[in-house]
Amino acid sequence: MxxxxxxxxxxxxxxxxxxxxxxxxxxxxxxxxxxxxxxxxxxxxxxxxxxxxxxxxxxxxxxxxxxxxxxxxxxxxxTFIDTTDNLHYINSMESLQENKAVNFFISEDIQSALSKIDSMYRVPFMLYFEGFKYHEIAEELQLPIGTVKNRIFMARRDLKNHLHMYA
Missing domain, CATH: 1.10.1740.10 (RNA polymerase sigma factor, region 2, helix turn helix motif)
Structure with missing residues (x-):
């Protein structure tokens, strides 16, 4: 050809x-x-x-x-391979170090959002967040369990609205 x-x-x-x-x-x-x-x-x-x-x-x-x-x-x-005895992948996610400043700012935003929530909703939410069960919160605050569940739900909704930038 x-x-x-x-x-x-x-x-x-x-x-x-x-x-x-x-x-x-x-x-x-x-x-x-x-x-x-x-x-x-x-x-x-x-x-x-x-x-x-x-x-x-x-x-x-x-x-x-x-x-x-x-x-x-x-x-x-x-992909870079470290030739030392450990043979780590240099660009792997396991070796990534995070800066704690981001967590600090997120924590500040959460605390600010919590302070904006009415204490009627914030107190049951914080107790629930700390690990208390619904019935324990109801006994502690002397409220019906349905009211406790409702207030925790309302606190979550308000937090979600205040922290919409993290959605």
Whole structure:
């Protein structure tokens, strides 16, 4: 097959490559890049193509192997391995240290929201939050158990409204 015939054949099959590339990459720009890489590899390796074999299958194989190679390269680039005795993954979530400032601000927001709730609702809620059962709270505050449940529900609803930014 001459270079001109080879180029013509690849041109006719190139329209089938993009849908396959989209299925692999799930992104339009990445799919276009993958098709381009595949065609460049096909042209540069034209001498490795054997006449009489399925050119379309050859192109799909090049594309699949190119995608796998690029994916493996991306994974290797994003994973660093510590070569000390422990062999930890440096970018793993287990080694992540959190700043306690975020928890401090959240705690301040919760305390502020609790202070805005009427004490009629806040007291039963705090007792429940501390681990008391409904019937224990009802005895302590000398209220019917249904009233205790209702006040805890109302306190939760008010807290949810005050803390809507954390939803």
């Amino acid at each position: 001459t270079a001109l015939e080879f180029t013509y054949q690849i041109g006719t099959f190139s329209k089938f490559l993009r849908p396959f590339a989209l299925r692999l990459t799930k992104d339009g720009d990445d799919a276009n890049d993958l098709v381009q890489d595949t065609l460049v590899k096909a042209f540069t390796n034209r001498d490795k193509y054997q006449d009489g074999t399925n050119l379309k299958a050859w192109l799909f194989t090049i594309m699949k192997n190119t995608f796998i190679t690029q994916y493996q390269r991306m994974v290797r680039r994003n």
